[in-house]
Amino acid sequence: MSLLSIKDLSISFDTPRGMLEAVRHADLEVPAGTSVGIVGESGSGKTVMSRAAMGLLQGSNVHRSGTVVFDGHDLTAMTRVGVREYFGTGMAMIFQDPMTALNPVRRIGSQISEGLRVRLGMDKRKAMARSEELLTLVHIPDPGTTLHKFPYQLSGGMRQRVMIAIAIACEPKLLFADEPTTALDVTVQAQILQLLGDLRRDLGMSMVLVTHDLGVVAGNTDIVAVMYAGEIVEQAPTKSLFANMRMPYTEALLKSIPKMDMPSGKRLQVIEGRLPDPTDRPVGCGFAARCMYVQPKCHAEHPPLIHDGDGHLYRCWFPLGKK
């Protein structure tokens, strides 16, 4: 059974310009013990989907439909207070920007131990001792001193480690990592990903890794879901996705990554155009306007999600590698 199962999830926001559909009819399964990647360009709905899965979207302008079942419990049927029981201990989230996701006026130690004290009922001394252990676990040098520092005294990479320490404090079964490395430089990025992989193995966590970087996904996930314009357009086990991708969008994403062996002076291939207006989606395929292989049918009809065996799903009328 899947640890997390998202069924027909749609999220839309009421905006002055009309209904903005951020996520449309998304289905996603996260089997226990696996790591699932969600890839897509900025604005494709990755972050909204992961936040919606955790019920972190609030406000009168947010409309949600579909179900999110975590560990056998339907979270969408619960109240705000009921869902809280699963936060921290069941699911936790690492946020995108380590600069804003820590409270600037409180010391690192009190921010880490907060979850331990509230969720696990530890007393102050015990929580602080555990916080120090957690900082050691995320490879922060001199954790004892770091506990008493303020966020501004730490570098971006260190803050991201602190964020991870906070998220794993209550040993969640499922960890959402929302672009955990986007704000960091490449060397630190590799360290953080390595760390997440190790922690996942040691603590037996499942992970949902949200990123725009296919390279990150390739080495760190078991299953990949590619999102475009609020929809999951291709989903497959990581290996088979890279081996035989069906969706032209996935291919275009992969082609636009700069390569070391590219001849110098050659222009980087980019995906022309931009995402369709989320308040006014096209009738046909959302990617049609930017697709290299576009056919008249793509503009006219919306492609359904096609199952291709081996858990490979795609949403395309004229998939690559198929006649």
Next chain:
Amino acid sequence: MRKFTIPTWCTIGWLGFVIFLAIFGSLLPFRPWEYVYEDSLGVAPFSPGHLLGTDTNGYDLLSSVVNGARLSLFISITAVGIGGFIGAILGITAAYVRGKLDTVMVTLFNVALSVPNLVLALALVSVLATNIDVNNPVPTWRRVVVLTAALTIVLIPILGRIARAATLSWTNREFVVAARSMGMRDRNIIARHIVPNVLPALIAVGFLAIGVVIIAEASLSLLGVGVPDGASWGGMIARGRNDLEYSPHVLYVPLAFLALTVISTNHLGDVLRSSLDRRESKL
């Protein structure tokens, strides 16, 4: 700790001095301010025995001003403290919860703010703490309580609105969402994440508000609904204006204390606010 400039040290020193007078004034070797020096009426400042002189009734001005410091500071600090506390609770709750509660609260604040402060305070004091019968005046303590309460009520919407605005800018920060994603209760999030960030802004405005309240109290005294017997600084000014022609120092002494104190609280409020802006820009 950042080094303060010389004017800032001066204002801190002055406020410290005034607070010292307010707290320990009664221990100083003065006769009570009501004591009438029959043989020295309207003596100029720096005369022997009367450092700041006396007024035309024979009251010692130094003693009066020390007593006035106690009243003026008590009224203003109490009003700002209670008003700020209630205002902060209302403002922070409204901004955190949003929705209907927020709309109702903002409307109430705006309605309260649309009534001129002084008129509202004047109305409250004159209804609650005056007596038509001249021979049977209301007791002083009641006047002081009602006066303080009136000024508190005036302050609640002013400080509440600021608390609400500050809270709004913090509730959507990532770390609040992060705290929620760890399963924190709303009251924990407010107490641990929102309040520590909102408080500095409120304290800065609170300092400005103390100055405003001292002035407001003085204005009410001038209008005749202040503390009876003219014991506060405002009351001294109200009494002293009759002496302006013959012994102007009777007016100038309380005026100087009041002006310096208000300038000090304003300056300190500004310093706090600008250091806050600098901290904000660092984030």
